Amino acid sequence: MDVSQAQNAILSLLGQVAPSALPKVIQWMKTSSEIEELTTSNADILLHNIADDLRNCLPVEAMVGSEKEAVENIQSLQRPTLHVDAFLYDEDTIDSLCEEGKMSRNYCMSCGSTKTAPLDFLSHSFSILELKFLFHHALPDLSGKNLLDVGSRLGAVLYAGYVYSSASKLEGVEINAEFCDLQEKIIKKYNFTDRIQVHHSDVCSQKTLLQGADVVVLNNVFEYFLNKEEQTKAWIFMHENLRKKGCLIVTVPSLEESFSKLQINIPLSEWVEEIELDTDIFLGPDTDQEALSDIHLYKIL
Ligand SMILES: C[S@@+](CC[C@H](N)C(=O)[O-])C[C@H]1O[C@@H](n2cnc3c(N)ncnc32)[C@H](O)[C@@H]1O
Structure with a gap:
């Protein structure tokens, strides 16, 4: 089935759903883990395992001591920037680290106050x-x-x-x-x-x-x-x-x-x-x- 055939088949199926049930069905399509699994392959799992191995060998910011110049360049950026290597940290992993207090998506705009603003994220790898x-x-x-x-x-x-x-x-x-x-x-x-x-x-x-x-x-x-x-x-x-x-x-x-x-x-x-x-x-x-x-x-x- 190509893309337009699949789209037509889904529309025809949704046309048969009771109007009161339709919002629930669409919500399920958008959020269900069964649908998510259709887009996950063994190759994805292997890459996630490699990312786990690498995370265990590196500090959270995934930069090494010999990258002095790169660290200085990034520190000189105008807006506060957080290094998050997108290959190592997906959104769920970042959320867990934030919950554990090991990472923050925000920075304090005036020290000691609760006024915060989102940090810019900089990744050195593709996700x-x-x-x-x-x-x-x-x-x-x-x-x-x-x-x-x-x-x-x-x-x-x-x-x-x-x-x-x-x-x-x-x-x-x-x-x-x-x-x-x-x-x-x-x-x-x-x-x-x-x-x-x-x-x-x-x-x-x-x-x-x-x-x-x-x-x-x-x-x-x-x-x-x-x-x-x-x-x-x-x-x-x-x-x-x-x-x-x-x-x-x-x-x-x-x-x-x-x-x-x-x-x-x-x-x-x-x-x-x-x-x-x-x-x-x-x-x-x-x-x-x-x-x-x-x-x-x-x-x-
Ligand atoms: C942003 S990372 C790219 C990561 C990776 N290619 C990816 O897409 O996931 C850039 C890397 O280029 C390396 N690099 C910078 N200049 C280089 C050069 N002249 N020759 C070889 N590597 C260099 C840096 O050490 C750094 O690890």
């Missing part, structure tokens, strides 16, 4: 739902293709690519040694060694990796981790080495936004074409359309 959207809805079939995650951090993109796609090879390049060790542990534990490989390196010394990839993921990769001059150099390196015609580039935020903040004058329309993504989709009760619409997909011309 499981965003990854499901990426591999099941945004990207085409990846059979026979190589994917490269630039700044692979906890490895979330690589593990999701393993369980949600048929990509032949999933490579990560990560500048931080502590995160490379963590990824190696997970890759071994879950037997992902046949398709996943992580390189501990600065991506700007990895021409061959960039030039050979069919899909390249750049999720908030440079902004908080490099100074402006280094960011500009890194983007120019991306532009010089991502040249394979038809190669797909996934970015958060858009290339336009990253380039405008750094005043990089690369004519984007001569390099890539943006592919519109349909984010009007239900992937589970935590689906965040706003977060999905931050994901941009480009094809190299």
